[in-house]
Amino acid sequence: MKSPILFATRSALIAFPALFCACGGGSSLTPGVSADPAATPPPVAANAPALALTLQNAKTFRFTWIDMAGETEYRLLEDPDGVSGYTSLTPQPLPADTTAHEHTVFLPARVNARYILQACKGGTCLDSAPVSVAGNLAQAIGFLKSDVSTADDEFGYSVALSSDGGTLAVGAPGESSAVTGIATQEPPSANDMPNSGVVYVFVRQGQRWQQQAFVKASTPTMSDRFGESLALSVTGDALAVGAPGRDAKGVVYTFTRSDGDWSERQMLAASVSGPNERFGHSLAMSAAGHVLMVGNPRESQFHNDSGAVYVFTHDGTQWNEYVTLKANFPWPYAGFGSSVSLNAAGDLLAVGAPNSDSMELSRGSAHVFMFGGMGWQEQAELKAPHAAIDLQFGTSAALSADGGTLAVGARGDASAATGVNGDPQDNSAFNSGAVHVFRRDGVNWPHQAYLKASNPGEDDQFGRAVSLSGDGNTLVVGAPYETSRADGLNGSQASTDSSAVGAAYIFQRKSLAWRQTAYVKAPNSGGQDTFGTGLALSANGQTLAVGASGEASSASGWNGSHATDNDNAQSGAIYLY
Known part of the structure; x- marks a missing residue:
């Protein structure tokens, strides 16, 4: 028998109107079997468990309940979108005496989710009332700023994630310190090298993101815009950073991580370059980190700003320039190389040329290249159907x-x-x-x-x-x-x-x-x-990082105040979903 005080406590846990709604209940669900989402569940048993849900940064739902006497296991059930029906949330039941469970989610896929807790003894289970997610989930959105947030840094201008979402690289090309090399934390420095740029590397540790590296070029100069473009390997252990403003030509820096420590490996430049180019404007890396594409939309070998993409391959020791790719029919001012993307294997490439047009009307095109026995060959030129x-x-x-x-x-x-x-x-x-x-x-x-x-x-x-x-x-x-x-x-x-x-x-x-x-x-x-x-x-579709390079709050670091003071113009921020 349950005491009136305990019953009142459980009832209070269910009712949390600011964020959640209790929507009836039932005691006929079986883990792994979907319930009929349209069916009206029977009333919750008087001695049923009571489930509470709170939102936590980042991307985490925390379930809590009061332990029930006599149970042998608990089972959490999830209906992820409110219409698919319930299935087991965990591979195995939760042990007896468990009173909490944390569930990391892809927030945009859980805006209508519902959850039920089953308290089981033998083959008999009692179901809690369903707890439904409601509202805009803002409390669960991760909020990330640089530890030393400075106006005009443009933190979040570029973003890259490892395949599992566990490593995050963030470019701040407007950062202006004269610091060189790599540190774990941002060292103090006067902002006397405008737009030299920096990249921050973060790793996920539980519910928070921890800064792992503060990455500057080994020889930064004014207006490099280091960090304007980024590319990560699938594991997050290889990083390429574009500095397209360097010497009005552009360069790319490559870095590797070993046992959590980052080191600069090589600076790459075009073998043939001209003035006012942007080598490093865009980047793409294969999953294994052995093929790197570098876009230069202002390359002008045949026509002004027709653009090019440079293919680099890694031989196990260093990066080597393999070939330069141009559109089969390059147009002046096409901007070929404004965007690049590689498949995981590194043998299929897409290149954007947004200003490509025989009449110079900026209709644009995308070009697909494939690597085979004849090397890299253009496979298709794509245009918008209209x-x-x-x-x-x-x-x-x-x-x-x-x-x-x-x-x-x-x-x-x-x-x-x-x-x-x-x-x-x-x-x-x-x-x-x-x-x-x-x-x-x-x-x-x-x-x-x-x-x-x-x-x-x-x-x-x-x-x-x-x-x-x-x-x-x-x-x-x-x-x-x-x-x-x-x-x-x-x-x-x-x-x-x-x-x-x-x-x-x-x-x-x-x-x-x-x-x-x-x-x-x-x-x-x-x-x-x-x-x-x-x-x-x-790549697993479970973590989304969005940059807001113009965000202007005075917050700093991980999950600072969602300030709206706008005292730190264009300092920038990252949001995690």
């Missing part, structure tokens, strides 16, 4: 791990269409942006989907950044100039008087059909934050 000026198709590009899916951003798309496969001819939303998805079929690349934001607005630049999960079924799109002031997940999408707030959009593919599944905002949205400038989705 012709329009200033599309800037090729602004961004992302390949799936197997190279079977390609997403291409067109930040200049002007259609006011919404969602998937709308009308592209309505050009009433200038620079609202779009993303096109292609699916490889042998050597052909048929167009699969035309994606727009659910709330397209003029100058949002949806498609400025894109990232795909390894299987190609989850796509994240950045729109850094979107104007809603909503916070967290799936808030109001209405435009406001603020500018350049920024947003990210998550699309998922199921049975070859794409649909938008989440609208992602910072927990402290603000004007000029440019949330979505940089973003990265881990």
Whole structure:
């Protein structure tokens, strides 16, 4: 028998109206078997367990309950989206006397999740009332700033994640210290080398992100913009950093990690270069870290700013320049190399040329190269299915791990269409942006989907950044100039008087059909934050990092105050989902 005091305590744990709602209950669920989500559950037994849920940084749901006398095990059940039905959350039941469990989640996939706790003895289980997630989940969104947050650093301009999401690299190309080399923490320094740039490496330790390295070039100079582009290997142990402003030509630095310690390995430059180029503007690395692509959209060998991509291979000791790739038909000012993406094997490459056009109308193109017996050969030139000026198709590009899916951003798309496969001819939303998805079929690349934001607005630049999960079924799109002031997940999408707030959009593919599944905002949205400038989705699709290089709060380090003082303009921040 349960005492009235204990019963009251359990009842209080269920009722948590600020974040959650108790939605009935049942005692007929079996772990591993989905319940009928449309069925009305029977009333909760008077002696049933009581489950409470709190949100924790980062990306963590914490379940707690009061231990029940006589139970032999507990079972947590999850209905991840509120409609799929319940299955077991843990591979094995939780031991008797357990009173808490933490569950790390991909937040955008859990906005409607429901949970039930079963207290079991032998073959008999009592079910708690379901606890449902509600609200914008802002409390569970990780918030990361540099330890020494300084105005104009642009922390979050570029972002890279290891495959498992456990290693995070963040570029701050506007950082201005004259520090050289690598340290575990940022050393004190005067800001006397403007825009020299820095990269921060963080590793996940439990629920928090710990800074592992403060990475500067060994020979930094003013306006290097070190950190403007990044690439990580699948394990996170190999890192490439672009410094496209170095000497008005650009260089790339490579680093490796061994037993948690980082060291600089090599500085790479184009074998032939001219003035005012941007070698290192974009980067892509194979999963094993043995192939590196370097974009230089202002390379001018045949035509001004026609662009090039440089292929480097690692022989086990050092990086060697293998070949320089150009479009089969390079156009002046095409910007070939503005974006690059590699498959995991490193033998399939996508290159964006957003200003490519025979009439110089910036319609743009994307080029697919494949490595085979004849070396690197262009396999396909892709364009948006609809012709329009200033599309800037090729602004961004992302390949799936197997190279079977390609997403291409067109930040200049002007259609006011919404969602998937709308009308592209309505050009009433200038620079609202779009993303096109292609699916490889042998050597052909048929167009699969035309994606727009659910709330397209003029100058949002949806498609400025894109990232795909390894299987190609989850796509994240950045729109850094979107104007809603909503916070967290799936808030109001209405435009406001603020500018350049920024947003990210998550699309998922199921049975070859794409649909938008989440609208992602910072927990402290603000004007000029440019949330979505940089973003990265881990290959396993379970961690999303979004950069807001214009974020201006005075917070610092891990999970500081979501300050809205705006006293630290363009210091920048990273958000983890």
